[in-house]
Amino acid sequence: MSMNTPGTRIDDIGNGLYRISTPVSPDTVPGGFSFNQYLLVDEAPLLFHTGLRRLFEPVSRAIESVLPLNELRYISFCHVEADECGSLNEFLQAAPRAEVLCGQVAAMTSVADLADRPPRALSDGEALSLGARTVVWLDAPHVPHGWENGFLFEQTTRLLFCGDLFTQPGSEHAPVSDDVLDSSEQMRRTMDYFAHGANTGPVLERLAALQPQTLACMHGSAFQGDGAAQLRKLADRLCGAG
Template sequence: MAITNASAGTNIHEIADGVYRINTPVDIVPGGFSFNQYLIVDDQPLLFHTGPRKMFPLVREAVDSVIPVSRLRFIALSHFEADECGSLNEWLSAAPQSVPLCSQVAAMVSVDDFADRPAHAMADGATLSLGSRAVKWLDAPHLPHGWETGFLMDTRTRTLFCGDLFTQGGTGAAPLISEDILENSEAFRKPMDYFSHSTHTRQLIGHLAAELPGTLACMHGSAWTGDGATLLRALGERLVGNGSRPMGLDL
């Protein structure tokens, strides 16, 4: 793990082949918290999450430690929120050939108005070649936030960029772990109840689990490696209860 800004504690670590987690610890909640962004290095590099606008210099410094920022081609977001895309226009300026990447709904309701360049809007199940690998867009409206929410899957490394799913308290000091993160994330979620209460949670969890991710690139806390489908379904059971059928069988 490389520290890219000693005063802020910003650091970068390769969690899968060509996939880097950028992590900045903050003290905005008791016990600490963290913001993560993910850089995919390929012929057309992609950054998933921008971080808040005021964090742009820290994240830029970290990206620059791996590739020149000007090489970025896609600035991706799961949903429209400051820590997802607060510095979007700063990135578009720093990487003149880049464009936003998001869901079709996000482009329609927010991004194409907010951003200085039109978005590359992806439909559910659409894929995009970055060079030696492709990424796949997965719509997930209201899981856990707005109508425009979706996630990105690196089909080569089986890495699911899962946004605010499995948000963990603490600084996320360990870049990649295999031990349980569900209990930590549930302990953080329940007091604040920041998930939306979608009527389609079961189907959406099954949709993500069907991709069989081996790495979950969490936006807050450590990234995780293991049987991602099983962990996603375990989260689904916490969100909707056991019901009459196992998670993921009612797609």
């Protein structure tokens, strides 16, 4: 993709979480679009999503406005796709102590070969301490897409790094919203990116049962509020009840 972007911004959205967002103009993607990464500051700082390879420079500059790039300890993402891990090796080079966090299927099928350093492959439900916070990996094959897909949940602040769930169209978004479902459903009606597998409903209910208070969405605004309600409404839409 040839990027035509007016600028990358970083916003503190609370509890040590920063949203880095790059708008994509309607000249590049009809209607506009956005790519988000999330920086979670702790004793072992974590970057969730790297962004496209061409976005390494603006994203890295945004991170360095908060902490030195070489202090990154973990880099993670939901599944292997250019906008989620396109600049992974550039970040590994800039942060010599950083480890890649991914699911075991992702490590087996792609990441062990693609990444310049061996990944730390997490099993379903495996927890990892970042210091004051603990993250847990959750396998979620084909939800919304990708056999290797999974999510990362931070237990203390009830933060769900939810990747491509709730993908919102448009290039300009507030850092945080109290409703991401309606906008994301408009996007899905235009270009349905869900696999619609038999496990879609159960996976979304598993996420809802965690009662997340923040949904770190990859495209558009992050959500803060009753994340369980948003996830269950999404499940209703996807599974034919709404």
